[in-house]
Amino acid sequence: MTKIFIDPGHGGSDPGATGNGLQEKHLTLAIALKLRDILNSQYEGHSIMLSRTTDQNISLSQRTNMANNWGADYLVSIHINAGGGTGFESYTFNGSYSGKAETNRLRGIVHDAVVNQTGFRDRGKKEANFHMLRESAMPAVLTENGFIDHSADAANLKSDAFLTRIARGHAVGLANALGLTPKSSGGDTGTQKFVEIIVDSLWTYNTADWDDKAVVVNRGEVFTVIRDKFPVGGGYMYQIKSGLYITANSSYVRYYTR
Ligand SMILES: [Zn+2]
Known part of the structure; x- marks a missing residue:
């Protein structure tokens, strides 16, 4: 502890x-x-x-x-x-x-x-x-x-x-x-979910709002997903471990489990 x-x-x-x-x-x-x-x-x-x-x-x-x-x-x-x-x-x-x-x-x-x-x-x-x-x-x-x-x-x-x-x-x-x-997101404690950035740079968001930009992340960075894909203003987002949000568009990120 x-x-x-x-x-x-x-x-x-x-x-x-x-x-x-x-x-x-x-x-x-x-x-x-x-x-x-x-x-x-x-x-x-x-x-x-x-x-x-x-x-x-x-x-x-x-x-x-x-x-x-x-x-x-x-x-x-x-x-x-x-x-x-x-x-x-x-x-x-x-x-x-x-x-x-x-x-x-x-x-x-x-x-x-x-x-x-x-x-x-x-x-x-x-x-x-x-x-x-x-x-x-x-x-x-x-x-x-x-x-x-x-x-x-x-x-x-x-x-x-x-x-x-x-x-x-x-x-x-x-x-x-x-x-x-x-903390694992939900009951399935065995599986962790990740997104990998597959473009040179990509915005993250403070809240589930495309206008609330937080920080830029870069190609190859991997983040643990704590909230599965959900709809936001015509698109989709994940929430990642830091609490920030990121696009779920597969042109920009690769989602995988392990
Ligand atoms: Zn002081």
């Missing part, structure tokens, strides 16, 4: 960064709750603890104590940046410690998935002496998801669909990094 500790930064009397009418504490909580829900709806064999599920005060020590006492296998602390800049960056502890290489390997998977799902400018994989990273007894990552004081980032952060993309990026990254088990 993989134990994942999710820490929405700030809360209560500590709003975190503010700007453009936004408060960091509300965004981090929204992303964390979405992340929990995506992981629980699409994967199994893990358990999740959040440092907070409401707008409340919790000290940094309380947060790492919770994760350490629970015996979490992985900690992700979710934040929004400020101070001039744009895009996404992630942090691991900058000290020397056993398991550092593994911590950075796992972080790389989570980091790349968030960049991939959001289209954020990639500011890099960084290290710092942050409490949440230093005082946690398990591999830990702290993510900084856009700049609250940057107008374009803030416009994105005001969109619930964009917060879902940030959460989905974390979910896909955590699932790949920690080897979570996708």
Whole structure:
């Protein structure tokens, strides 16, 4: 049972960064709750603890104590940046410690998935002496998801669909990094369903809507199908493991089972 500790930064009397009418504490909580829900709806064999599920005060020590006492296998602390800049960056502890290489390997998977799902400018994989990273007894990552004081980032952060993309990026990254088990779609647990991309590039969709484009995928990529072909506006879609949707047109994708 993989134990994942999710820490929405700030809360209560500590709003975190503010700007453009936004408060960091509300965004981090929204992303964390979405992340929990995506992981629980699409994967199994893990358990999740959040440092907070409401707008409340919790000290940094309380947060790492919770994760350490629970015996979490992985900690992700979710934040929004400020101070001039744009895009996404992630942090691991900058000290020397056993398991550092593994911590950075796992972080790389989570980091790349968030960049991939959001289209954020990639500011890099960084290290710092942050409490949440230093005082946690398990591999830990702290993510900084856009700049609250940057107008374009803030416009994105005001969109619930964009917060879902940030959460989905974390979910896909955590699932790949920690080897979570996708939930089977329906009763036939023996057979898994896949689509392979057979054109150079192809859009995916955030929702079952041809106008709600998400990210581009490329020839040869294979995705697990979690919802069988269903009609959408004159065509057909599958839903894939990341939660995104993709065309079911056999000119673009090859469907197979295994
Ligand atoms: Zn913060």
